[in-house]
Amino acid sequence: MLTLLRAIEAVYREAKDGPLAAASARIAGLKARDLRPGWSSRKPVASFVREAVDLGRRGPLAEIAEAFAAVEPLATWLQNPNYSVENMGPGYVDRYGYVELIGPGRPVESADLLVGLLMLGPEMHYPDHAHPAEEIYHVVAGHAEWWREGEGWHRKPPGSVIHHTPMTRHAMRTRDEPLLALYCWTGDVEVYATMTETSA
DSSP states (O other): OHHHHHHHHHHHTTOOSSHHHHHHHHHHTOOGGGOOOOOOBOOGGGGGHHHHHHHHTTSTTHHHHHHHHHHGGGOBOBOOTTSOHHHHOHHHHTTEEEEEEEETTSSEEOSSEEEEEEEEOSSOEEEEEEOSSEEEEEEEEOOEEEEETTSOEEEEOTTOEEEEOTTOOEEEEOSSSOEEEEEEEESSTTSOOEEOSSOO
16 A cells, blocks of 8 residues: 555645645655554445556556555445435445545544545446535546536546535536546545535
8 A cells, every 4th residue: 555655645746835745745754654454345336446447557647546456455445424325326336435545544544634546437427515625636547527616517537637625516427437536635524525405
């Protein structure tokens, strides 16, 4: 996992200020002894990892795709408890999940920084939602469509950077490719995203 964290730090190092610059400095200071054990829980969405990694190897964030492929078999896949089978349906929860590396109770402990990788399967709509944390995405693999409050849908290729300020409504949808995206939350990272009343 340290290799994956180093690859993420290299991407964040390009930011000269703001939350990514701070995250880069913190990740750069990590040592192997800082990592907590305890991973190992897969979800159905993990079945899309191979396809996403193959796509990611051809993109600008290939190093992250490769490093994620190496650690994923041992990773704990998570899902937002607000997105349950009861309110989203099995077709949603089977094609959605994320692995978090840094954050509260994560392999690298942090109270105000959350870093992970989101996976969405093909033909997936992640509806309009919001959260109090500031969020920055880097698209590792997949040409997905992204929507943000006040804007229409835009197709973003691998290497794209997407920024959401706190409580900005946003959504994503995939077509024939899975989406693998690196994300960084800063600020109030312990409050889960919630769906908004109107949906994009």
